Amino acid sequence: YDKHASQGKQSMKRLVRQNRGVTNVEIQKTGIKDFDRYAKRYHIDYSIQKDLSCKPPRYLVYFKAQDTDALSAA
Known part of the structure; x- marks a missing residue:
C-alpha cells in the first residue's frame, strides 16, 4: 500500500509520474463539475489543464490510459 498514492484530481506532474500512459480529451468549462x-x-x-492559446480557452482533461474503460462506462 502506497500512502502517497492519490486518486481523483491531481497535478499533471504527479499523474505522469505514475508511469502509466496518459490520454487526454477536450471538455467544456461547464462540464468540469460533471466530469x-x-x-x-x-x-x-485526472488533471485539468487550461489552454490559453485560443479564444475562448480550451480545457483538456488528462487521465491515465488504464482508466479509459471506466471513462467509457461513464
Missing part, C-alpha cells in the same frame, strides 16, 4: 463527479464514482485519476 469530477464521474471521476470520483469510477476512481479516475
Whole structure:
C-alpha cells in the first residue's frame, strides 16, 4: 500500500509520474463539475489543464490510459 498514492484530481506532474500512459480529451468549462463527479464514482485519476492559446480557452482533461474503460462506462 502506497500512502502517497492519490486518486481523483491531481497535478499533471504527479499523474505522469505514475508511469502509466496518459490520454487526454477536450471538455467544456461547464462540464468540469460533471466530469469530477464521474471521476470520483469510477476512481479516475485526472488533471485539468487550461489552454490559453485560443479564444475562448480550451480545457483538456488528462487521465491515465488504464482508466479509459471506466471513462467509457461513464
